[in-house]
Amino acid sequence: MEAAVAIIGLLFVLFVLAGVFVTVKAVKAAKRGVDRTVAQARRTVEDTTLRARQIAQPGVVGELAQLRLSLRTSMRATQEVLRGGSPDDASLSEAIGLFERLSAHGHELDDELKRLEREPDRATIGARLPDLRERLERITHSAESLRWAARDRARRFAEDDLASLSDQIDVEAGALRHWTRVEDATDPLRDPVPDRPQSASVPGETKSPGQGQPTEGHARSGAAAGPSGAAARSWGPTPEDPPAITARDPRTQPSYPWQKAPRTEDTTR
Numbered sequence: 095m096e097a098a099v100a101i102i103g104l105l106f107v108l109f110v111l112a113g114v115f116v117t118v119k120a121v122k123a124a125k126r127g128v129d130r131t132v133a134q135a136r137r138t139v140e141d142t143t144l145r146a147r148q149i150a151q152p153g154v155v156g157e158l159a160q161l162r163l164s165l166r167t168s169m170r171a172t173q174e175v176l177r178g179g180s181p182d183d184a185s186l187s188e189a190i191g192l193f194e195r196l197s198a199h200g201h202e203l204d205d206e207l208k209r210l211e212r213e214p215d216r217a218t219i220g221a222r223l224p225d226l227r228e229r230l231e232r233i234t235h236s237a238e239s240l241r242w243a244a245r246d247r248a249r250r251f252a253e254d255d256l257a258s259l260s261d262q263i264d265v266e267a268g269a270l271r272h273w274t275r276v277e278d279a280t281d282p283l284r285d286p287v288p289d290r291p292q293s294a295s296v297p298g299e300t301k302s303p304g305q306g307q308p309t310e311g312h313a314r315s316g317a318a319a320g321p322s323g324a325a326a327r328s329w330g331p332t333p334e335d336p337p338a339i340t341a342r343d344p345r346t347q348p349s350y351p352w353q354k355a356p357r358t359e360d361t362t363r
Contacts, residue, residue, distance in 0.1 A: 141166065154219045155211060161230050162207045168234040169200045172241040179248050186247075189240055196240075200233050 144166075147159040176193055180186045207226065210219050 137166075137170075154216050154223070157223060158207050158211050158219070161226060162204055164234065165200055165204055165207075165230055168237045169197060172237040173197070175241050175244050179244055183247065183251070186244060189244060193237070193240055196233060196236055199229075200237075203229055203233060 141163065144159045144163045148156050148163065150156075151159070172193060176186055176190050180190060203226070210222070210226075213219055
């Protein structure tokens, strides 16, 4: 009995711990979702403010807003491309490490531009703008290099995969069409091919001596068939039949003056 109570108590403790663990995980996931939503809303508000300041306040303040907006847009686009392609391509891990180091310089420049927006001395801001613009160009150029390299790599992989897939589809299509030729060769219900006449000559085919010629047995069987066999094939003489040889009648033969008259036998003796 005590063992059963101990087992039930242990199961209860395990269920409580599992419930606490699941609750903590759910709270953390909800907190991350809220933080992500808040950060996205904050970025949207800041970008909208910078665009409005760029249009509404021309001059040094407007140029600072333009620099910050260009920096944020370039860095955000590069971050999305690298993090979006990293699950499918492990080679982008080093590029992500380089981008994180570049992001540190980008955040430093953005903070400096943000402090200059509150600077009342416009002349000081104007004097520092060329140096800030050069730093911005170097950072954005590096970010664009990483971004376009990752895009070209993904496009190249997609083209290679498409080419390989097309080759496999061509092979499979050929295999699927192969059944028609096999069926024509093995189908017992298809029309039989008429036999080729023996007397017909085929190019490239050589006949052995005696092939196609009647043998002695065939000749004897043909002779034994006689006129009945010929009559069964035809009702009249054929051009191949030789003319009959008959004796000439002496009375119908022409006479010539130099010939001697034939001597007749005396039947009165």
